[in-house]
Amino acid sequence: MNDxxxxxxxxxxQQTSLFWRTIHALGSLRFALVLLAxxxxxxxxxxFAESKLNTRVAQDFIYRAPWFLLxxxxxxxxxxxAALSRWxxxxxxxxxxxxxxxxxxxxxxxMVGMKTGYEAHLxxxxxxxxxxxLVMNQTILxxxxxxxGAIYTLPLPVETRRPxxxxxxxxxxxxxxxxxxxxxYSENVLEQPVLLVSDAPDAAPGVRLEFxxxxxxxxxxxxxxxxxxxxxxxDFFGLARIEMLATLDPTPPPVKKIGIDExxxxxxxxxxxxxMHSHSGPPSQLALVLVPGSEPGKFALAHEAAAPVLLTGEAxxxxxxxxxxxxxxxxxxxxxxxxxxxxxxxxEMRNPAALVRVSGERSPEARPVxxxxxxxAGGVRYRLLRKGEVAGEGVAMPDEIIRTGWADxxxxxxxxxxxxxxxxxxxxxxxxxxxxxxxSGVPGIRVRLLGKSGxxxxxxxxxxxxxxxxxxxxxxxPIGFGLRTQPVPFSIELLDFQVPRDEGTDSPSxxxxxxLFKDLKTGTEKQxxxxxxxxxxxxxxxxxxxxxxxxxxxxxxxxxDNLDETTxxxxxxxxxxxxxxxxxxxxxxxxxxxxFKPKRPATP
Numbered sequence: 001m002n003d004x005x006x007x008x009x010x011x012x013x014q015q016t017s018l019f020w021r022t023i024h025a026l027g028s029l030r031f032a033l034v035l036l037a038x039x040x041x042x043x044x045x046x047x048f049a050e051s052k053l054n055t056r057v058a059q060d061f062i063y064r065a066p067w068f069l070l071x072x073x074x075x076x077x078x079x080x081x082a083a084l085s086r087w088x089x090x091x092x093x094x095x096x097x098x099x100x101x102x103x104x105x106x107x108x109x110x111m112v113g114m115k116t117g118y119e120a121h122l123x124x125x126x127x128x129x130x131x132x133x134l135v136m137n138q139t140i141l142x143x144x145x146x147x148x149g150a151i152y153t154l155p156l157p158v159e160t161r162r163p164x165x166x167x168x169x170x171x172x173x174x175x176x177x178x179x180x181x182x183x184x185y186s187e188n189v190l191e192q193p194v195l196l197v198s199d200a201p202d203a204a205p206g207v208r209l210e211f212x213x214x215x216x217x218x219x220x221x222x223x224x225x226x227x228x229x230x231x232x233x234x235d236f237f238g239l240a241r242i243e244m245l246a247t248l249d250p251t252p253p254p255v256k257k258i259g260i261d262e263x264x265x266x267x268x269x270x271x272x273x274x275x276m277h278s279h280s281g282p283p284s285q286l287a288l289v290l291v292p293g294s295e296p297g298k299f300a301l302a303h304e305a306a307a308p309v310l311l312t313g314e315a316x317x318x319x320x321x322x323x324x325x326x327x328x329x330x331x332x333x334x335x336x337x338x339x340x341x342x343x344x345x346x347x348e349m350r351n352p353a354a355l356v357r358v359s360g361e362r363s364p365e366a367r368p369v370x371x372x373x374x375x376x377a378g379g380v381r382y383r384l385l386r387k388g389e390v391a392g393e394g395v396a397m398p399d400e401i402i403r404t405g406w407a408d409x410x411x412x413x414x415x416x417x418x419x420x421x422x423x424x425x426x427x428x429x430x431x432x433x434x435x436x437x438x439x440s441g442v443p444g445i446r447v448r449l450l451g452k453s454g455x456x457x458x459x460x461x462x463x464x465x466x467x468x469x470x471x472x473x474x475x476x477x478p479i480g481f482g483l484r485t486q487p488v489p490f491s492i493e494l495l496d497f498q499v500p501r502d503e504g505t506d507s508p509s510x511x512x513x514x515x516l517f518k519d520l521k522t523g524t525e526k527q528x529x530x531x532x533x534x535x536x537x538x539x540x541x542x543x544x545x546x547x548x549x550x551x552x553x554x555x556x557x558x559x560x561d562n563l564d565e566t567t568x569x570x571x572x573x574x575x576x577x578x579x580x581x582x583x584x585x586x587x588x589x590x591x592x593x594x595x596f597k598p599k600r601p602a603t604p
Contacts, residue, residue: 006090009088010085020085023081023084023085024081024085025081026078027080027082027083027085028082029082031078032078032082035074035075035078036075038071039071039072039075042062042071043062046058046062049061057159057160060157060160069114072107072111075107076104076107076108079100079103080100080104083100083101095589095590095591095592095593096593097589098585098588098592099585099590099593100589101585101589102581102582102583102584102585102586102587102588102589103586104582105578105581105582105585106579106582108575108578108582109575109576109579109580109581110579112574112578113573113574113576113579114575117548117571117574118136118486118572119137119571119572120134120135120486120570120572121137121556121567121568121569122134122135122492122567122568123135123566123567124494124515124565124567124568125494125562125565126494126495126564126565127564128493129493130491130492130516130518131491131492131493132487132488132490132520133485133486133487133488134486134488135484135485135486136483136484136485138157138484139155139156139157139158139159139443139481139482139483139484140155140156140481140482140484141154141155141156141171141180141479141481142154142479142480142482143478143479143480144479144480145176146475146476147175147176148175150174152173152175153484155484156169156171156445156481158185158443163182163183163184163185163445164183164185165183168181168182169181169182170182173477176475178451178452178472178475178477179449179450180447180449180470180479181447181449181450181456182445182446182447183447183448183459184459184461186428186443186444187443188429188430188441188442188443189426189427189428189429189443189444190426190427190428190429190441191424191425191426191441192424192426192427193223193230193231193424193425194208194221194422194423194425195207195223195224195231195421195422195423196420196421196422197420198419198421199419200421203419203420203421204225204228204419204420205226205246205374205416205418205420206223206224206225206226206231206244206420206422207224207372207374207415207416207417208221208222208223208414208416208417209222209223209224209372209402209412209413209414211236211404211409211410211411211412212410212411213407213408213409213410214408215407215408221414222236222242223422224244224372225420225422228422231244231422232244239368239407240368240404240406241369241370242369242370242372243370243371244373245371245372248381248382248383248393257323257361257362258361258362259360259361260284260358260359260360260362261357261358262283262357262359263356263358264288264356264357264358265353265354265356266289266290266353266354266356267290267335267351267352268291268349268351268353284358284362286321286324286326286358288326288358322362323360323362324360324361325360327357327359328354328356329355329356329357330342330354330355331353332344332352332353332354333346333347333348333349333351333352334348334349334350334351334352335352335353336351368384368386368391368404368405368406370383370385370402370404370411371383371384371385374416374418375395375416378397378398378416379397379398379400379413380395380413380416381393381394381395382394382395382396384404384405391405392405396413398414399412399414400412400413401413426461426463426468428444428446428461429441441463442463442464442465444461444464444481445462445481446460447460447462447470447479447481448460449471449472450472451472455473456472457471457472462479463481464482464483465481465482465483466480466482467481488551489519489521490517490518490519490520491520492516492517492538493515493516494513494515494564494566495514495515495516496512496513496514497511497512497513497514497564497565497566498510498512499563510531510532511530511531511532511555511558511566512529512530513529513531513536513555513566513568514528514529515530515553517538519539526538526539526540528540528553530555530568531555532555535552535555535571536552536553537552537553538550538551546577547576547577548573548574548575548576548577549574550572551570551571551572552570552571553568553570554570555568555569556568556569
């Protein structure tokens with residue numbers, strides 16, 4: 001069939017067939033431009049959202065949104081219709097058809113991966129129990145039905161739309177006429193100790209203080225209770241100490257000195273790095289340095305807080321540093337170990353070492369102390385100490401202020417409880433993206449129940465990975481908040497984790513995780529090794545790797561303080577094969593279009 005007959009046949013079927021008119025309309029270039037322009041704008045917006053907000057916003061609103069998947073499906077229809085509208089095909093259409101088929105295959109692979117594949121992470125500990133669930137980057141609610149005890153899971157993407165009091169999320173709870181109101185979200189929710197009134201016979205008196213600082217812009221609650229080691233003595237940021245006592249003696253006890261008995265081995269060739277053999281009580285905190293002497297067999301012992309050279313002499317001599325005594329029990333000009341005993345290989349000063357003993361008593365730390373005791377009138381008696389001396393004392397009633405003298409910090413007496421127990425209060429902490437803070441928590445949401453008639457329950461904060469019981473009248477509904485988990489048909493166990501270093505440095509050169517996979521049905525076990533840029537695969541095998549029905553475990557992060565722990569990224573993408581076949585078809589189609597054009601017949 002020549003070109004003229006083919007074009008005439010195409011025009012004729014467009015006029016007589018509704019099917020072919022629809023195919024030509026769906027495959028029109030104008031329709032394709034509209035689809036491509038919309039997708040291009042969506043991708044540009046998604047890129048901006050990823051850079052300015054986060055990846056979850058781009059995924060939930062664009063890449064994984066139903067409208068975007070529908071748009072890709074319509075684009076596949078447009079491409080298929082464009083290729084079909086040229087039927088019957090000729091040799092010159094081969095590249096065009098292959099290219100369009102490749103794009104359709106690639107888009108199908110992308111849609112399959114978006115709907116059935118996922119990316120998750122997994123933290124494993126050496127010697128820990130095998131894991132059977134992966135952690136997804138998707139926040140959810142877990143609701144325990146008060147009717148039949150069934151557990152329901154509700155999606156709650158807080159990163160894409162953060163709930164606030166002005167824009168709360170209202171979610172109907174399954175099996176109830178109640179709605180859950182989510183009106184707060186924080187990335188730094190803390191569990192703080194709080195004192196609660198108690199009628200228990202063994203409950204002890206307690207005091208709730210709140211320390212305020214205008215300079216720091218903070219108000220810090222400090223609960224104190226007798227008989228509870230967790231809150232009877234509190235450290236205040238290393239600046240001071242707060243103590244709860246049963247009573248305050250009219251005269252404070254004399255300051256007791258601290259006994260020091262410390263043994264050190266000092267090396268002149270390695271100053272500032274003593275080897276401590278033993279010590280009873282706290283360290284002496286003396287910075288002693290061994291210096292070779294100017295005469296054979298002699299040495300010098302220097303202390304940075306005293307004279308540059310404290311002693312020049314031989315072993316057995318001693319000298320005083322403040323209230324402490326420093327005695328040199330042994331000295332070796334050329335230190336070696338012989339039969340487990342220190343000795344000197346020669347009389348030359350090649351590796352001088354000294355055995356030093358520090359003993360005596362020193363005054364306690366100079367940090368100020370605030371002592372608190374209940375007062376019979378319903379307030380508290382307080383005493384401020386500095387270096388063991390009374391700096392201030394008095395009585396403070398609830399809502400009154402105690403001026404501490406610690407910069408601009410002052411303590412307000414919130415409540416005095418004759419009987420109290422220590423509980424926990426969940427509150428949002430400082431914004432981690434704001435000013436620096438030592439307090440670090442986990443993400444959490446604030447929720448409450450809303451009844452049919454508009455009655456509202458008390459709000460509660462729920463930390464990620466935790467569950468709380470919400471009450472509305474007689475009804476109690478447990479609500480949990482956290483990340484969605486994905487079960488897998490096998491278990492994963494960490495057998496070993498190694499962090500090789502670059503030679504001569506502490507910089508990691510690789511991360512090597514040895515994993516044990518076990519099929520939950522058959523019990524078959526298989527080992528895998530995940531290295532940097534070389535993920536472990538399970539179940540593995542040629543066909544599973546080729547088709548993408550395979551799990552890839554790549555190194556994601558590690559804990560420098562615990563080398564028995566590793567975090568892996570897990571990728572599962574069943575659309576992988578379609579993407580690769582589509583990419584190869586597109587490449588082949590472009591080659592056919594531009595490099596293998598059929599030769600035109602010569603004109604007579």
